[in-house]
Every structure is written in structure tokens, then in C-alpha cells.
Amino acid sequence: MSNLFDLTGKVALVTGASRGLGFAMAEGLAEHGATVVLNGRDPASLEERATALRGRGLKAEAAAFDVSDAKAVAAGVAEVAGRHGRLDILVNNAGIQHRAPVAEWTDEDFDRVISTNLSACFRMAREAAKVMLGQGGGSIINTGSVISILGRPGIHAYAAAKAGLHGMTRSLAAELARQGVRVNAIGPGYFTTEMNQKLLDDQAFTAWVEARTPAGRWAEPAELKGAAVFLASDAASYVHGHVLMVDGGISTSL
Numbered sequence: 001m002s003n004l005f006d007l008t009g010k011v012a013l014v015t016g017a018s019r020g021l022g023f024a025m026a027e028g029l030a031e032h033g034a035t036v037v038l039n040g041r042d043p044a045s046l047e048e049r050a051t052a053l054r055g056r057g058l059k060a061e062a063a064a065f066d067v068s069d070a071k072a073v074a075a076g077v078a079e080v081a082g083r084h085g086r087l088d089i090l091v092n093n094a095g096i097q098h099r100a101p102v103a104e105w106t107d108e109d110f111d112r113v114i115s116t117n118l119s120a121c122f123r124m125a126r127e128a129a130k131v132m133l134g135q136g137g138g139s140i141i142n143t144g145s146v147i148s149i150l151g152r153p154g155i156h157a158y159a160a161a162k163a164g165l166h167g168m169t170r171s172l173a174a175e176l177a178r179q180g181v182r183v184n185a186i187g188p189g190y191f192t193t194e195m196n197q198k199l200l201d202d203q204a205f206t207a208w209v210e211a212r213t214p215a216g217r218w219a220e221p222a223e224l225k226g227a228a229v230f231l232a233s234d235a236a237s238y239v240h241g242h243v244l245m246v247d248g249g250i251s252t253s254l
Contacts, residue, residue, distance in 0.1 A: 006234075012035065015094035017039055034059070091143070129181055138181050147159050
């Protein structure tokens with residue numbers, strides 16, 4: 001029986017891949033045979049990460065461009081697809097956060113988060129879909145969040161973007177499924193990433209997460225690998241428009 005999770009020969013572009021969840025997912029895809037292209041804005045950090053993966057015998061490259069720049073997105077996706085002759089997997093993971101009481105938010109704050117966390121994902125998906133439709137298939141994976149369904153104070157644009165991303169996942173899946181392109185999302189809970197460092201440093205909040213989460217702890221980035229590999233692989237051949245929650249059960253209980 002063939003290995004349903006084998007990604008040998010596949011080309012994967014992962015945004016926000018220089019650290020945290022993005023790098024963990026890229027690493028997981030590479031460990032299952034994919035050639036991973038790490039995207040972010042800092043060429044040096046991307047190349048450092050790619051070099052580390054290559055040092056383990058994995059296939060990895062860097063492609064630095066800003067996903068919030070529409071022209072850079074079109075050029076970046078076209079360059080990756082042109083260099084490899086295909087693009088099989090897109091992981092839309094790049095994101096930013098802004099925390100403040102609502103009265104202190106500016107329009108610019110809100111627009112900046114929406115631009116990176118939602119609008120950029122649409123552009124990336126659109127450009128990737130053009131390639132995937134031309135080659136007869138592919139997999140687009142959006143990094144959503146448990147915050148899309150469970151509100152928290154002070155992160156209004158992030159919550160709006162992630163809820164929108166889940167909706168866009170379903171909309172794209174409804175359009176592209178018959179043409180061989182699968183679109184799904186992952187909904188992480190609380191992970192020990194650089195973006196969450198301020199929360200991790202808050203002992204009261206950390207204790208609240210541990211008490212509120214049925215699994216009783218924060219997750220490590222590596223624990224997102226399996227979900228990404230599954231949704232990218234033939235094991236998920238009949239999975240379309242699904243949001244796979246990887247949250248220790250926090251979204252299932254009061």
C-alpha cells in the first residue's frame with residue numbers, strides 16, 4: 001500500500017516560514033519529501049532556516065517577498081512556479097498581531113492586520129490557484145485560529161481576519177474542488193511561538209490557558225506538523241473546505 005502522506009516530488013510554498021508555526025509546518029512538509037520554499041520578509045533569516053533544513057538532507061529554498069504587497073505576491077508566486085515548473089502546496093501562514101483596548105485602535109492599526117492576515121492570503125491563494133488549475137490540482141492550506149470562533153479582548157482585527165479566513169476557505173473550496181484544488185484551514189489554539197511571547201510571559205494568562213484547555217497545556221509548534229502534512233497529502237484527497245482545529249480541545253468545552 002502506498003504511503004498516503006508521501007509528498008515526494010511536491011513543491012510547497014510556506015509564508016511566514018522563518019519561525020514559529022510557519023517553520024514547523026515547512027519542516028514537516030520537507031520531512032515527508034516535499035521541496036519547501038520558505039517565504040518571509042528577511043532574506044537572511046530565511047536562508048538560515050533553509051540551510052538548516054538542507055543540512056538534514058531535506059529540500060529547502062528561500063523566497064523573500066512581502067505578502068502584503070500585491071505586486072510582490074504575483075511576482076513571487078510566478079517565480080517559484082516558474083523555477084520548479086509547478087506549485088503543489090501553498091500554506092498561507094504569514095500573520096501579525098496588534099493588541100490594544102478598542103478605544104486606542106486606529107484605522108491604520110486595523111487595516112494593517114487585515115491586510116497581512118486576510119487580504120494577503122486571498123492574493124496568495126489567487127495566484128497559487130492560477131498555477132494549480134493549470135497543472136490539474138494542488139492544495140491550499142490557510143492558518144486560521146481558535147480566535148475565529150472564541151473571542152478575546154483587544155485583538156479585534158486579528159479575530160476579524162481569522163474569521164474571514166475561515167469563511168474564505170469554504171468559499172474557495174466550493175469553487176475549486178471540482179477542478180482538483182483542495183482548500184482547507186488549520187485552526188491553532190495556544191502555541192508557544194514568538195508572537196505569543198508576551199502572553200507566555202504573563203504567568204496569570206499562561207495559567208488560565210492551561211486551566212481552560214482540556215489538554216492542560218500550551219502546544220509546541222512541532223505539534224502542527226501532522227495537520228499540515230495531512231491536508232497537503234493524498235490522505236486528505238476528499239477533504240475540502242474543512243477547518244481542522246488543533247487546539248487541545250479548547251474550542252469544544254466551556
